[in-house]
Amino acid sequence: MIKVKAFGGYSKIGKSMTAVDVDGDIVICDMGADIEKLVDFEDDKNYISIRDTEALIENGVIPDDRKFFEEDGKRVKAIVLTHGHLDHVWAVPFLAAKYHCPIIGTPFTIKVLEHLARNVKVGGLRFISLNTGTKYKISQKTTLEFVNITHSIPNSAMTVLHTEYGAVIYANDWKLDDNPTLGKKPDYERLEAIAKEGIHTLILDSTNVDQEGYTFSESVVRTMLEDVIKKTLDNKTIFITTFSSHIARIKNIIEISRKLNRQVLIFGRSMAMYTKAAIETKFIEKAKFPEVAMKREQINNILKYVRDRPGKYVIICTGHQGEKGAFLDKLATGQYEYRLGNEDAVIFSSRVIPTPLNIANRSMLQNALEELNVNVADNVHVSGHASKNEHKLILKMLKPKHYIPSHGGMDKISVGIEMGKEMGYELNKTSHILLDGQEITFE
Numbered sequence: 523m524i525k526v527k528a529f530g531g532y533s534k535i536g537k538s539m540t541a542v543d544v545d546g547d548i549v550i551c552d553m554g555a556d557i558e559k560l561v562d563f564e565d566d567k568n569y570i571s572i573r574d575t576e577a578l579i580e581n582g583v584i585p586d587d588r589k590f591f592e593e594d595g596k597r598v599k600a601i602v603l604t605h606g607h608l609d610h611v612w613a614v615p616f617l618a619a620k621y622h623c624p625i626i627g628t629p630f631t632i633k634v635l636e637h638l639a640r641n642v643k644v645g646g647l648r649f650i651s652l653n654t655g656t657k658y659k660i661s662q663k664t665t666l667e668f669v670n671i672t673h674s675i676p677n678s679a680m681t682v683l684h685t686e687y688g689a690v691i692y693a694n695d696w697k698l699d700d701n702p703t704l705g706k707k708p709d710y711e712r713l714e715a716i717a718k719e720g721i722h723t724l725i726l727d728s729t730n731v732d733q734e735g736y737t738f739s740e741s742v743v744r745t746m747l748e749d750v751i752k753k754t755l756d757n758k759t760i761f762i763t764t765f766s767s768h769i770a771r772i773k774n775i776i777e778i779s780r781k782l783n784r785q786v787l788i789f790g791r792s793m794a795m796y797t798k799a800a801i802e803t804k805f806i807e808k809a810k811f812p813e814v815a816m817k818r819e820q821i822n823n824i825l826k827y828v829r830d831r832p833g834k835y836v837i838i839c840t841g842h843q844g845e846k847g848a849f850l851d852k853l854a855t856g857q858y859e860y861r862l863g864n865e866d867a868v869i870f871s872s873r874v875i876p877t878p879l880n881i882a883n884r885s886m887l888q889n890a891l892e893e894l895n896v897n898v899a900d901n902v903h904v905s906g907h908a909s910k911n912e913h914k915l916i917l918k919m920l921k922p923k924h925y926i927p928s929h930g931g932m933d934k935i936s937v938g939i940e941m942g943k944e945m946g947y948e949l950n951k952t953s954h955i956l957l958d959g960q961e962i963t964f965e
């Protein structure tokens with residue numbers, strides 16, 4: 523018997539957590555946060571600690587596993603993480619310890635988790651670093667294998683649980699980038715071999731399944747960035763904002779800027795955490811990365827220096843969603859001793875994640891930048907999520923018996939179900955709609 527129970531990450535994006543029960547042995551896949559609710563929660567607090575766990579659950583920031591833990595907690599054999607995005611791992615320091623089981627992720631993901639656990643002063647978690655392409659026996663009934671996949675953060679994996687019924691694959695999140703600029707391309711060979719052995723269930727991130735065609739490679743953004751930086755007039759200081767966890771993107775910005783004779787600076791607390799994890803796991807070289815500045819005074823001092831040398835710097839910073847309190851918001855609202863103006867350019871190497879809060883924040887930031895006469899370039903970006911044709915390719919390649927679209931909400935899930943129909947999947951027989959709080963049992 524295989525049972526798949528959805529805690530979060532199905533009815534809407536965020537708070538990813540799924541339990542896979544194989545004849546009584548349970549593996550939990552991901553334990554993430556609802557990022558919007560986390561930002562709200564952080565707004566009211568200076569510091570979040572383990573004592574806030576109940577409040578975090580009550581406020582919908584992290585998954586509610588209380589009833590499940592009481593009834594089935596002892597049967598949980600492992601907690602497995604696919605990648606280091608906060609909507610997939612942030613809840614681990616708060617929820618994982620009570621299960622007394624190993625917490626397994628690829629090396630970069632585990633480094634991020636160690637930093638997160640240290641931030642909230644949680645110790646004693648049993649982390650296991652497992653490379654892609656290797657296996658780990660979780661119990662008599664389940665063996666774990668991580669298969670290398672591309673996304674928008676280093677060391678992303680598809681979680682493969684080998685069982686006597688065939689493999690259960692938890693694929694949140696993914697895209698098929700055959701020309702990644704950091705790390706390897708997807709391990710098609712291994713995926714094909716697993717498909718040959720037989721796949722029972724595929725749980726598939728559907729964030730962009732409603733986008734026709736293919737998601738472009740990160741190497742395309744590299745070219746776009748080079749173009750935009752080159753075309754920015756050489757008397758302007760450039761601020762580029764992107765996702766802190768997107769190490770490949772940050773590395774590309776550094777390399778391009780230096781090639782074009784600009785020095786690079788990095789500002790922001792979350793930039794510091796992710797670049798540290800990437801250096802520690804050797805995805806990037808410390809010597810080739812600038813120190814990340816976080817403290818206000820330090821940033822002010824650096825900015826004074828930058829102001830006197832227009833056209834010489836590229837500054838990589840946080841704040842691409844217009845988030846209050848991030849560097850770019852503070853800069854645009856005059857909270858640093860640097861007045862933005864016509865001699866500055868801001869490049870958004872990102873896309874607005876369309877939540878009401880982000881849309882509002884971003885349009886306020888946009889207005890502020892326009893009023894200051896700043897040169898703005900937007901959407902110099904490609905997504906880390908697969909488009910419709912990649913979904914078709916992966917279904918064709920893996921041929922799972924059962925297909926469960928996840929990570930996107932009902933509107934994306936229903937596009938996934940429609941796409942599945944084209945590929946021969948039949949609703950409630952071989953394709954299934956699973957929403958948060960629901961479970962599906964395969965006898």
Ligand SMILES: [Zn+2]
Pocket residue numbers: 605607673694695
């Ligand atoms: Zn992700």
